[in-house]
Amino acid sequence: MKASQLLSPTLRETPAEAEVISHQLLLRAGFIRKSAAGVYTYLPLAQRVLKKISDIVRQEMDREDGQEITLPIIQPAELWQESGRWNVYGDELFRLKDRHGRDFALGPTHEEIITDIVRGEVHSYKQLPLLLYQIANKYRDERRPRFGLMRGREFIMKDLYSFDRDEEGLAVSYKKMYDAYSRIFTRCGLKFRPVEADAGAIGGTGGTHEFMVIADSGEADIVYCDACDYAANVEKAEAKASIGAKETALELEDVSTPAVKTIDELASFLGVSPEKMIKTLVYRTEKGLVAALVRGDRQLNEIKLQNLVDTVQLHLADDETVRLLTGAAVGFAGPVYLPKSVCVQGEEITVKIIADEEVIHISNAVTGANKTDFHFRNVNHGRDFTPDQVADIRLAEPGEPCPRCDAALKSARGIEVGQVFKLGTKYSKALGANFLDENGKSREMVMGCYGIGVSRTMAAAVEQNYDENGIIWPVSIAPYHVVVVPVSSKDEEQVKAAEKIYQELKDLGVEAVLDDRNERPGVKFKDADLIGYPVRITIGPKTLAENKVEVFVRQQGQTTLEAIDSVAQGVAGLINQEVACLS
RNA sequence: CGGGACAUAGCGCAGUUUGGUAGCGCACCUGCCUUGGGAGCAGGGGGUCGCAGGUUCGAAUCCUGCUGUCCCGACCA
Numbered sequence: 001m002k003a004s005q006l007l008s009p010t011l012r013e014t015p016a017e018a019e020v021i022s023h024q025l026l027l028r029a030g031f032i033r034k035s036a037a038g039v040y041t042y043l044p045l046a047q048r049v050l051k052k053i054s055d056i057v058r059q060e061m062d063r064e065d066g067q068e069i070t071l072p073i074i075q076p077a078e079l080w081q082e083s084g085r086w087n088v089y090g091d092e093l094f095r096l097k098d099r100h101g102r103d104f105a106l107g108p109t110h111e112e113i114i115t116d117i118v119r120g121e122v123h124s125y126k127q128l129p130l131l132l133y134q135i136a137n138k139y140r141d142e143r144r145p146r147f148g149l150m151r152g153r154e155f156i157m158k159d160l161y162s163f164d165r166d167e168e169g170l171a172v173s174y175k176k177m178y179d180a181y182s183r184i185f186t187r188c189g190l191k192f193r194p195v196e197a198d199a200g201a202i203g204g205t206g207g208t209h210e211f212m213v214i215a216d217s218g219e220a221d222i223v224y225c226d227a228c229d230y231a232a233n234v235e236k237a238e239a240k241a242s243i244g245a246k247e248t249a250l251e252l253e254d255v256s257t258p259a260v261k262t263i264d265e266l267a268s269f270l271g272v273s274p275e276k277m278i279k280t281l282v283y284r285t286e287k288g289l290v291a292a293l294v295r296g297d298r299q300l301n302e303i304k305l306q307n308l309v310d311t312v313q314l315h316l317a318d319d320e321t322v323r324l325l326t327g328a329a330v331g332f333a334g335p336v337y338l339p340k341s342v343c344v345q346g347e348e349i350t351v352k353i354i355a356d357e358e359v360i361h362i363s364n365a366v367t368g369a370n371k372t373d374f375h376f377r378n379v380n381h382g383r384d385f386t387p388d389q390v391a392d393i394r395l396a397e398p399g400e401p402c403p404r405c406d407a408a409l410k411s412a413r414g415i416e417v418g419q420v421f422k423l424g425t426k427y428s429k430a431l432g433a434n435f436l437d438e439n440g441k442s443r444e445m446v447m448g449c450y451g452i453g454v455s456r457t458m459a460a461a462v463e464q465n466y467d468e469n470g471i472i473w474p475v476s477i478a479p480y481h482v483v484v485v486p487v488s489s490k491d492e493e494q495v496k497a498a499e500k501i502y503q504e505l506k507d508l509g510v511e512a513v514l515d516d517r518n519e520r521p522g523v524k525f526k527d528a529d530l531i532g533y534p535v536r537i538t539i540g541p542k543t544l545a546e547n548k549v550e551v552f553v554r555q556q557g558q559t560t561l562e563a564i565d566s567v568a569q570g571v572a573g574l575i576n577q578e579v580a581c582l583s
Numbered sequence: 584c585g586g587g588a589c590a591u592a593g594c595g596c597a598g599u600u601u602g603g604u605a606g607c608g609c610a611c612c613u614g615c616c617u618u619g620g621g622a623g624c625a626g627g628g629g630g631u632c633g634c635a636g637g638u639u640c641g642a643a644u645c646c647u648g649c650u651g652u653c654c655c656g657a658c659c660a
Contacts, residue, residue, distance in 0.1 A: 012609055012621065013595045017653055027594095037652065091584095092659075109660065143584070143658055151659090199660085208660090315657095419660060451660070469620095488618045522620035529620090540619060550619095 001480070003515040003524075008045050010527050020217050022462035023148025025471050029530045031479075038145025038153035042455075045531065048479040049458050050156060054135050056187045056476070057158045057452055060180040066131040066160050071110045071117075073137060077103035079112040083430045094139045094153075106139035111427045111449060114161045118445070119433035125165050128435065128445070129173055133160030135454060149459035150219075150415065156454040163428075163445045165437065170422055170446045174207075177420050177450040181211050184452065185417065187583045189474025190461060193412075195222050196232040197419065198303050208421045211452075212414025213460040220414045223396050227407030234411075235303045237396035238403040241356075244275065247363035250378040252336070258373045261331025263296045266375065270366060273297075278359055278367040278379065280333040282322050285311040288350040289325065289342065292393060293335055293359045296366075299395040300356075308354065308391055320344075325351065326370040334367035335385035336376055355387035356394045415460040416453075423447040471532030472554050475578040480511045482571055483533040487521045487540035497564055498539045501549065504568035510575055529554070534578070535571055 008030035017034070018024040026032045031046035042050060058068065080086035080093075086105075094106035107113065114132060122130060138157045145153050162173035178194065185192040190213050197210040210233055212222055224231035232238070260269045267274050277296030282289060283305070290309055294300050306314045319330050325342045326333045341350045359365075360381040369376045379385065396403075398411035425444040427433070434442045458477070465472040475481065482505055486498040498514060505512040513533070515524045521540075528536050538550040548561045551571060562570055 009593080009610090010621095011594055015594065016589085016596095019654075034652095140659085144654095144656095146653085197660095210660095416660095421660070449660080490618075518618095520618050520620085520622065522618090522622080525620045527621085538619080542619075 001513050003483070003513055003527075004517050006045075006513060007043055008527075008531060009043075010530055018148060020147045020150065020463070021466060022150065022217075022459040025462055025466055025530070026148060026459065029471055029532065032149065036153075038142060038151070040149060040152065040154075045479040046458065049461075049473070049477050050454060052477040052479075053188060053454050053457055054156075054158070056184055057135065057454065060184045060187075061131075061133050061158070061160060064131065064176040064180050066133045068134060069132050070134050070136065071107070071113050073107050073139070075105050075107050075110075075113050077105060079116055079431075080105055083112050083115075083427060085112070092140050092142065094141050107136075108138055108140040109449075109451075110134070110159055111161070111423070111447075112431065115427045115431045115433045115447070118161075118163055119428075119431055122163065122433075122445075123435055125435055125437045128163055128165050129169050130163040131160055131173065131176075132163075133158060133450075147217075147219075147459075149455050152455070155456060158452040158454055160450045162448040162450070163433070164447075165435070165443070166446055167424075170424075170448055173448050174420060174422055177448070178209060181418050181420065181450070181452070183583075185211060185213070185457075187476055188457065188461065189476050189582050190417075190457075190464060192417070193222065193224060193231050193414065195224070195414070196230075196236050198233060198235040198307070199421065208419060210414075210416045211418035211420075212412075213417050213457070213464055214412050215415050215460065215463040216413050217463050218413035218415040220416055221411065222414045223398060223409045223411050225402035225405060225407050225409055228402060228405040230402050230404045232396075233414075234395055235301070237409075239298075239301075239392050239394045239396040240401050240403045240406075241358045241361070241392070242400070243358065243361040244363065246361075249380045249383060250364050252379060252384055253377050254369050254371070254374050255377050256373060257375045260373075260375075261329075266366065267296070270375075270377075272366050276362060276365055278335065278362065278365045280335060280368055282317040282325060282333060283314055284317040284321060285309055285315075286313045287311050288352060289317060289321070290314075291325075291333070291335060291338060291351060291353045293353065293355040293387065294394045295356065295358045295362065298356065298358065299397070301393055301395040304391075304393045305354065308389070308393060309352070326368070328368070328370050328372040328374075332368040332370060332372055332374065334370055334376060334379070335387065336367060336379055337370060338385070352389070353385070353387040354389045354391065354393060355381075357390055357392055358394070360387070360390055415456070415463060417457045417460050418450075418452040420450045421448060423449055466532075469526075470530035473532045473534060474582065475534045475575060476582045478511075478532065478534050480513045480533055481505075481575045482510055482512045482535045482537060483515055483528045483531075484512060484537045485515045485521070485524045485528060485539065487538065489516060489518045491541070493544060494539045494541070497544060497549070498537075501537060501539070501564065501568050505571065508568055508572040510568070510572045535574065537567060537571065 010030045011028045014024045032040045096104050135158045164170045192213045194209045194211050197208050199208045221234040223237045260266050263274050274296035279294050279296050281292045322330050364378040367379050428445040433445045484498050484502045486494040502514040536552040547564050550559050551562050552559045
């Protein structure tokens with residue numbers, strides 16, 4: 001491709017709307033343009049990157065006998081009503097009506113429609129397992145689209161659905177996808193980590209892993225262990241209880257603590273360390289109130305609590321409810337003598353006390369006394385309070401022991417680019433996707449679903465590979481491998497040499513761009529760095545006299561001199577070697 | 584959905600306080616010149632100042648309403 005004809009409108013300045021680096025660079029380097037909030041046009045360079053990523057995904061899906069299909073984006077409301085998600089999915093579902101007033105949705109995900117196809121066409125155990133996938137646009141009307149391609153309302157996703165006879169079959173399919181995903185992100189040249197994750201609203205019976213591209217700009221917090229393989233999203237990460245020394249229980253006493261509300265204030269006021277305190281957080285759920293207890297120096301993990309209580313709604317109770325429950329101002333709640341129920345606006349609401357495992361092992365703890373400006377000292381589990389449930393409900397933090405091997409946990413930020421789910425029979429049951437087994441007995445198919453954010457992976461690759469001059473594409477997903485730059489477009493000798501090398505590269509199967517624009521060299525170099533071509537070949541007067549050209553490798557920032565006649569061959573070898581290295 | 588900010592040429596911005604009919608840099612077009620890290624000179628094209636009302640002789644500027652965009656939070660297969 002000739003740069004003079006390539007639609008890659010680079011910008012000298014960063015558009016004000018772009019905050020994260022991938023958004024800034026993809027706009028500046030002329031890869032994308034915004035059409036509406038969270039909706040982007042992919043220009044030629046982006047299209048090529050997306051195709052490279054998609055091709056890698058396709059190869060690895062096909063390798064595991066995944067079969068590619070295309071499912072409709074416009075989906076009838078009836079299917080969504082059948083699964084129950086028409087009402088549950090909420091405002092995030094893009095809805096539309098046709099001219100007859102019939103309801104449709106733009107697919108945010110495709111469990112319904114794939115299950116519909118399979119229930120109609122697959123009836124025998126002989127046809128299973130079945131792995132079907134597509135690479136397509138997905139639509140989610142995000143409350144707040146942001147970070148450019150990272151969280152859009154229209155985005156490209158690969159989704160594969162597995163259908164198996166039983167849980168054992170599902171485990172096999174799951175493993176296949178897990179391994180395929182690891183190969184895919186490796187081949188894309190990304191530093192990533194599969195982590196244990198929370199299943200969220202999608203539910204399901206088995207485990208789920210998220211594939212995280214490690215980057216500081218990531219939205220997800222993960223903890224991992226270098227000594228063993230343990231890695232998890234903090235939403236899910238197990239926290240190992242640290243048990244303090246047992247002391248002789250002293251007599252319960254209340255102590256005046258005027259206007260001392262926070263753990264820190266209390267620690268300095270009483271001279272007691274936070275790990276000897278019990279923090280009490282009151283939550284309101286559709287199943288009543290929950291008083292959650294964690295050690296003073298710990299943080300509650302709301303997702304663990306929500307899963308434990310099995311609620312849809314979980315929000316911190318408002319001040320008024322806390323006052324009614326404890327009979328005290330906010331900041332003085334505690335488990336001792338906490339009422340079993342409370343009357344809020346004429347409604348009787350039950351209260352459940354749930355304690356983190358560590359809490360019941362604190363001897364002579366300090367807690368709120370449910371009396372304004374008072375706390376209790378010497379609170380002991382069993383004698384002074386008895387939780388309804390004891391479980392791991394706190395947030396795991398870096399530095400604490402790994403739940404598997406006790407080495408110190410580390411933390412990192414990650415961008416979720418893929419997730420694998422064991423769905424079980426949730427959708428096959430709702431939509432009636434059954435098959436007959438060897439005994440002629442009808443059974444529900446056991447499903448899994450596996451997503452990769454293709455457009456997000458492109459953005460994640462930029463987040464992980466850039467410098468102050470621009471993008472540094474991994475060779476395997478770079479839009480082009482090489483840019484050939486004659487320093488002067490008016491120097492016939494340089495132009496001729498450049499054209500020759502460009503042609504040779506193309507003949508060798510190397511994807512090359514010839515920067516034939518009548519620009520000063522600085523402009524061409526800046527654009528090359530910004531766009532992120534892995535290799536730049538520069539033909540200039542200094543070296544041409546010796547029949548040599550410069551080869552600049554973007555990743556290493558190093559320049560070497562090569563003979564004109566062999567440079568194409570050499571660069572082709574380098575490119576092939578790089579790609580092979582990744583797969 | 585709560586809080587905050589912004590909206591003037593493709594991009595970055597000034598002009599708004601104090602109303603007088605729109606400007607700068609980059610980009611774009613023509614010519615000259617130049618060619619090793621976003622050159623220089625000369626000429627040129629491009630904007631119903633987000634939209635709709637209102638005040639006024641006159642509105643980018645003041646008032647009202649709306650829309651869009653971004654950030655923080657809540658939310659999120």
